[in-house]
Each structure stands twice: as C-alpha cells, then as structure tokens.
Amino acid sequence: MAVLALLGVLGTVECWIGRIELRDSEILVVELLRRRRYARDSIESVKWERGGPVALRLRDQTWSHLPSTGYSNAKVAGALRAWLKERAG
16 A cells, blocks of 8 residues: 555656756756656657657657647647647747
8 A cells, every 4th residue: 555655646746847848959857766868859759649648759760659648649749740840940
C-alpha cells in the first residue's frame, strides 16, 4: 500500500514539474528526473496521432516523444508547429 501511495505522490509532483518550454532557439522539456533540450534547427517536424503522444522528428531521422503535460496533445502539437513556422520565416 505504501508503494502505491508513493507512486501517487510522484505522479502528482510530475504533473506540477513537467512542462515544455518554447524558447527563442530551442525547446526545453522538463520532467521529474530529467531535462532535454532540442535546438530549433535540429527539429524537422512535429507529429501527433489521436491517442498517442506528441513526437518530434529530428534532422538525424530519430523520433523523440514528448511527455504529457496535462493539456490536449493536439493543441501542444499545433503550438509546436506554429513555433517552428514562426522561427523559420
């Protein structure tokens, strides 16, 4: 029972801490135990399919799945696409 309580607390903390920050030249992904940075120039496209996570296709042909932030994944993907277009133009 204590393990379930601990997992519940960690999940709640993750919701408060986890975020995706759009900066001028990079995306910062903050999770409970790690941070990842993606330079705008290293991102080729953004993909989202119903029921799945938002994913970044990087220029080296790899995929990076972003964590759920509590917001609609469709809206997160749309914001990321708009950010990429804004910086490209």
